[in-house]
Amino acid sequence: MIALRKSTTKLTPLTFDSGVSSTNQRIVDPLISMPPVAKYLRSSGRTLRARGYQHQLGKYYTYTIVIGADALLEDGSLATFIEEFLSAPYRYISTPSGEDYIEVLHDNDELSPEYISGLAQLPQITLVLSSVEPL
Amino acid sequence: MAIQLRTALDVGILPISALHLQATVASDEYIFGQIEGESSYTMEEQVVIDGQGCDRLLGWKVTATIYLINNSMEDLLADLKAIYDDVRTQDGKRLHYVLIELNNKIWNQHADSPWLVKFWVFSEQVSFVYGIESVEVRPRIKITLHGFVPVGQLDTTFIP
Numbered sequence: 280m281i282a283l284r285k286s287t288t289k290l291t292p293l294t295f296d297s298g299v300s301s302t303n304q305r306i307v308d309p310l311i312s313m314p315p316v317a318k319y320l321r322s323s324g325r326t327l328r329a330r331g332y333q334h335q336l337g338k339y340y341t342y343t344i345v346i347g348a349d350a351l352l353e354d355g356s357l358a359t360f361i362e363e364f365l366s367a368p369y370r371y372i373s374t375p376s377g378e379d380y381i382e383v384l385h386d387n388d389e390l391s392p393e394y395i396s397g398l399a400q401l402p403q404i405t406l407v408l409s410s411v412e413p414l
Numbered sequence: 415m416a417i418q419l420r421t422a423l424d425v426g427i428l429p430i431s432a433l434h435l436q437a438t439v440a441s442d443e444y445i446f447g448q449i450e451g452e453s454s455y456t457m458e459e460q461v462v463i464d465g466q467g468c469d470r471l472l473g474w475k476v477t478a479t480i481y482l483i484n485n486s487m488e489d490l491l492a493d494l495k496a497i498y499d500d501v502r503t504q505d506g507k508r509l510h511y512v513l514i515e516l517n518n519k520i521w522n523q524h525a526d527s528p529w530l531v532k533f534w535v536f537s538e539q540v541s542f543v544y545g546i547e548s549v550e551v552r553p554r555i556k557i558t559l560h561g562f563v564p565v566g567q568l569d570t571t572f573i574p
Contacts, residue, residue, distance in 0.1 A: 311465035347462060349470045352564050395462060400564050401472055403462070 280376040281344060282306045283360070285367035293380040295373045305360050306376050310347030310403065315340035315374075317414065337413040342372065342383065344408065348401040358392075361404055365390060372408060383408040430455065433480050433557065434513035435542065437500030443511065444493050450481035450554070455514055455534075460562070473564040476540060478514060480557040487546070490555055494544045501542055512536040512559060539563050 282295065284304040297306075318341050323333035351357050364370055371380035386409050392402035430453050436443040455478035461469040482490060501507055514534045540561035547556055 309465075310462060310470060313465065345465075347464070347470055348472050349462075349565065352472065352566065395472065396460065398460075398562055400562060401460070 280306050280308050281312055282371075282373035282376045282380075283364050284371040284373070284380060285364045286369040286371065287367070289369055290371060290380060290382070293371070293382075295377050295379060297377075301360075305354070305357060305364075307346060307350050307357065309344050309350070311343070311345035312374060313343050315342050315410075318409065320413075339413050340381075340410045341386065342374065342406075342408045342410075344372075344374070344406045346404045346406065348395055348403050351402055351404070352400075358402065358404070361406070362390060365406075370408070382411040384411055428516035430478075430480065430514060431517035432513075432515040433478075434511070434515065435497055435509055436511035437497045437542075438504055438510050441497070441500045441510070444497055446480070446482055446490075446557075448482055448484040450483050453480045454478070457534075457563075471565055473562055473567075476536060476559065476561045476563055478557075478559040480559070482555040482557070485553055485555070487553065487555070494555070494557070497542065498544070506538075507541060508538055508561070509536075509540050509542050509559075510538060512540045512542075512561075536561055536563060539567070 282304055284290075284299060286303065296304075317338055319338050320336045321333050322336055323331070325331050346357070346361065365385045370383050370385065372383055373380050386407045390404065392404050395401035395403055429451060430449045431447070433446045433449065434443055435446070455476070457474040457476050460472045460475055462472060464470050484490065497509075501509060504510070512535070516534075536559075540559045542557065542559055544555060544557045546553055548554070
C-alpha cells in the first residue's frame with residue numbers, strides 16, 4: 280500500500296498520519312510500485328584541451344507507481360483525487376504506507392491514462408514522481 | 415473449516431433455454447425460447463499482471479452467440495428489427511436488459527420445475543447484432559452479444 284497526500288502548505292514534520300481526511304490523502308494498493316531508482320544530476324563537459332570532467336551535483340530518487348484499473352474501479356473518486364494530487368502545491372507520498380512522507384515532483388507534463396484492452400472502463404494511471412529533496 | 419460435500423447429482427446440465435432482450439426501459443421485452451444447442455456463451459476474465467506477477471481481476475468480457483432453431487424468418491426478423499431500431503436510439507447502442515436463461519426444462523415450463531434454473535443478467539453493458547446463416551439447407555438466425563462487465567457490476571440471480 281502507498282499513501283498519496285496533497286497539501287496547500289508545506290508539511291513539517293513529515294511523519295505519516297493515517298488520520299488525514301480522504302479529501303487530502305488516499306491509501307492505495309497500487310498495481311505496481313517499484314523500488315525507488317536513484318538519479319544523478321551531473322555537470323560534465325570537456326575543457327578547451329579536451330580533458331573531460333564530470334562533477335556530481337547531487338542525487339535524488341524517482342518513483343514509478345502504477346495505479347491499476349482495479350483500484351480505480353473500486354474507488355470511483357480516486358481518478359479525480361489523483362488529478363488534484365498532481366495539481367496541488369505540495370505533494371507527498373508514503374511508500375510503503377506508514378513510512379515518513381516524501382515530498383515529490385510530478386515528472387510528466389500530462390496525466391495520460393492507458394486503457395486496458397482499449398476499454399474506457401479500465402483506465403490505468405502511471406505516476407512518475409521524483410523526490411524534491413536530494414539524497 | 416467448512417467442507418461442502420457434493421455428489422454427481424450436483425452437476426447440472428444447463429443449456430441456454432431462452433434469451434430475453436429489452437432494448438430500452440420503455441421497450442417491450444422479447445423472449446426467444448427456441449435456442450439451438452450449438453449456442454454458446456463465455457465470460458472471459460480480464461486481468462492485468464501486478465508487480466509481483468499475480469493477476470488482478472478487472473472484469474469479464476461477455477460473448478454469447480445464440481442460434482434460433484425456429485426459422486419462420488419473417489416474424490423473427492420483424493422482432494429483431496424492432497429491438498435493433500430501439501437499441502440504435504440508446505447511448506452506446508447497448509441493450510437495456512439481457513437475460514440468458516439456463517435451464518434443463520423447456521423455457522416456458524420452468525415455473526414449477528424442481529430443477530436448477532440460473533439467470534445471467536446484464537444491464538446496459540451488452541451490444542446486440544443479428545444476422546442469418548445457412549447450415550446445410552437450413553437457414554437460421556444468429557444473434558451475437560458482446561460486452562464488458564467490470565468487477566462488482568455483475569448482476570446475477572441464482573434460483574435453486
